[in-house]
Amino acid sequence: MTTENTRAGFVAVVGAPNAGKSTLVNELVGSKVSIVSPKVQTTRMRVIGIAMADAPDGARAQVVLVDTPGIFRVAKRRLERAMVAAAWQGAQDADLVALVVDAERGIGPETQAIAERLKETKSPRILVLNKIDLVAREKLLALTADLNAIVPFERTFMVSALKADGVGDLLKAFAEAVPAGPFLYPEDQAADLPLRLLAAEVTREQVFLQLHQELPYEAAVETDKWEDRPDGSVRVEQTIHVQREGQRAIFLGKGGARIKQIGARARHELGQMLERPVHLFLHVKVSERWADDPSHYRSIGLDYDPKSG
Ligand SMILES: Nc1nc2c(ncn2[C@@H]2O[C@H](COP(=O)(O)OP(=O)(O)OP(=O)(O)O)[C@@H](O)[C@H]2O)c(=O)[nH]1
Numbered sequence: 001m002t003t004e005n006t007r008a009g010f011v012a013v014v015g016a017p018n019a020g021k022s023t024l025v026n027e028l029v030g031s032k033v034s035i036v037s038p039k040v041q042t043t044r045m046r047v048i049g050i051a052m053a054d055a056p057d058g059a060r061a062q063v064v065l066v067d068t069p070g071i072f073r074v075a076k077r078r079l080e081r082a083m084v085a086a087a088w089q090g091a092q093d094a095d096l097v098a099l100v101v102d103a104e105r106g107i108g109p110e111t112q113a114i115a116e117r118l119k120e121t122k123s124p125r126i127l128v129l130n131k132i133d134l135v136a137r138e139k140l141l142a143l144t145a146d147l148n149a150i151v152p153f154e155r156t157f158m159v160s161a162l163k164a165d166g167v168g169d170l171l172k173a174f175a176e177a178v179p180a181g182p183f184l185y186p187e188d189q190a191a192d193l194p195l196r197l198l199a200a201e202v203t204r205e206q207v208f209l210q211l212h213q214e215l216p217y218e219a220a221v222e223t224d225k226w227e228d229r230p231d232g233s234v235r236v237e238q239t240i241h242v243q244r245e246g247q248r249a250i251f252l253g254k255g256g257a258r259i260k261q262i263g264a265r266a267r268h269e270l271g272q273m274l275e276r277p278v279h280l281f282l283h284v285k286v287s288e289r290w291a292d293d294p295s296h297y298r299s300i301g302l303d304y305d306p307k308s309g
């Protein structure tokens with residue numbers, strides 16, 4: 001590996017819940033590193049995705065994308081406050097901040113508040129209008145002007161993360177913007193989540209996709225056991241922590257049908273990501289106070305704030 005003519009740096013991807021940040025990060029990286037669902041607050045921690053690109057000046061660039069939890073204004077619960085804090089921390093530590101806005105939704109109170117606060121960040125800002133597959137071009141220009149009136153952005157990009165439209169140009173801009181320097185990760189690495197945590201995220205994605213109302217928000221997934229077997233497969237045991245007995249019943253479903261379905265899809269997804277057979281065993285446990293247990297926060301990479309009740 002040559003360290004001449006290389007660039008590398010962190011790009012924080014911030015925005016309102018459901019703006020498409022994780023979809024965009026996955027598309028930029030070219031593989032799935034962060035889970036996605038139609039529900040808000042899917043991402044709970046900072047997730048790193050690494051993209052390699054050629055900068056326009058001929059340099060080889062490593063763009064380390066930091067996917068963050070959606071930032072929302074009213075964070076009531078301790079877990080929510082920890083998520084929002086993690087997102088702001090991501091923005092502060094980055095070489096470049098990309099604000100992702102759902103162009104169909106426009107500037108809601110969340111995006112307004114984030115844009116205001118971005119005035120205080122020292123790193124350069126890039127605006128990314130996402131979901132342009134859903135809106136008319138004219139609307140995009142007005143939206144760009146309105147956002148730049150709140151806080152000026154160096155550049156604006158219009159993309160559809162879902163359709164991979166405009167994402168290549170955005171990656172080039174990131175590659176150009178990160179500072180000159182040696183790579184921060186091995187060139188062939190795409191993510192840095194430990195496998196146990198990745199496996200827990202894959203199951204949590206299914207919880208978000210298959211269950212409704214408050215259930216996904218009040219649940220947490222932990223990988224208890226990970227065993228690499230001699231035949232090349234892996235055996236994974238996980239616990240889904242729920243807060244009440246009634247929730248446990250819903251997770252299990254009639255005759256255990258729901259949990260079976262969650263397990264089957266998660267096993268399939270994880271098998272594809274790991275490129276080897278997975279045996280997945282899920283348990284559902286009532287842990288009323290998991291959201292108040294500091295060890296859970298550390299295990300998903302969040303800070304536990306004892307003062308935040
Ligand atoms: N039509 C359309 N949908 C998109 C696009 N990008 C993302 N989505 C959808 O928007 C929803 C939310 O996507 P995520 O990537 O989970 O959004 P997020 O910003 O990471 O959300 P949080 O982690 O909850 O803050 C999913 O249903 C995506 O499929 C896009 O360009 N066009």
Ligand SMILES: [Mg+2]
Nearest residue numbers: 021022042043
């Ligand atoms: Mg997300």
